[in-house]
């Protein structure tokens with residue numbers, strides 16, 4: 001089942017209808033239950049409530065394999081930025097509650113949650129944010145989650161602008177081939193604190209994650 005937020009709105013409705021037409025099970029989420037009636041007739045489950053309410057959203061996401069999320073536009077909201085922050089945090093918290101024991105290093109590699117983060121970017125993003133890959137998603141704060149998102153998108157954008165080997169670290173000596181903070185540096189001293197960097201396989205695919213046990217908690 002795929003949960004679709006804003007399912008009575010311009011984009012959510014199209015997402016829900018398209019998924020239903022392809023035979024997917026859909027849970028349509030919106031504020032007003034009457035506006036979800038057409039989707040209910042088309043076979044969707046419906047969940048009506050406030051997208052700023054973490055416990056409502058957690059229930060609405062529970063059991064979903066994927067979720068289409070958005071901040072439903074409210075042009076009367078004032079100040080608008082605060083409204084965006086409140087709904088964005090509620091969505092992030094609800095998604096974390098659905099599977100709170102999952103490891104953040106594993107969740108970051110899930111292309112259904114964050115697109116584009118591969119093995120190198122995962123280790124580098126977590127190092128730059130000071131977060132251990134072995135921390136449970138439920139123990140990551142909303143502020144840390146926002147920072148992870150910003151850091152990953154900055155690194156990915158740099159990668160697109162500069163083709164070639166992934167470079168997240170610029171060594172003082174420009175001739176050096178050192179290009180990362182922690183990835184591929186197992187046993188070598190952390191660039192910030194000197195503690196030896198550790199590497200281990202993680203998740204079903206057992207792909208290597210590298211981290212500094214001192215800088216990352």
Ligand SMILES: [Zn+2]
Nearest residue numbers: 190193212215
């Ligand atoms: Zn360190």
